Amino acid sequence: MNLSIENVDLASGLLDIYIDTEEDIAGFQFELLGITLTGASGGLAEANDFMLATSSSTVLGFSIT
Numbered sequence: 001m002n003l004s005i006e007n008v009d010l011a012s013g014l015l016d017i018y019i020d021t022e023e024d025i026a027g028f029q030f031e032l033l034g035i036t037l038t039g040a041s042g043g044l045a046e047a048n049d050f051m052l053a054t055s056s057s058t059v060l061g062f063s064i065t
Helices: 043-047
Strands: 001-008 014-020 027-031 051-054 058-062
Touching: none
Parallel strands: none
Antiparallel strands: 001 014, 027 058, 051 058
16 A cells, blocks of 8 residues: 655645555544644545544544445
């Protein structure tokens, strides 16, 4: 599995997180240090009805199906 941070836009405060894996993913959790998170949305997590939650430094996503 590979995890990458791409499309960092400091002016608008946005970035993309990409996960590349052959395995099905039921959930994920990661921490980003040095920035303050204000939310998470979009991408395949949203398209696959993952529940997304954030703290100021952590993103948690999981599927209930």
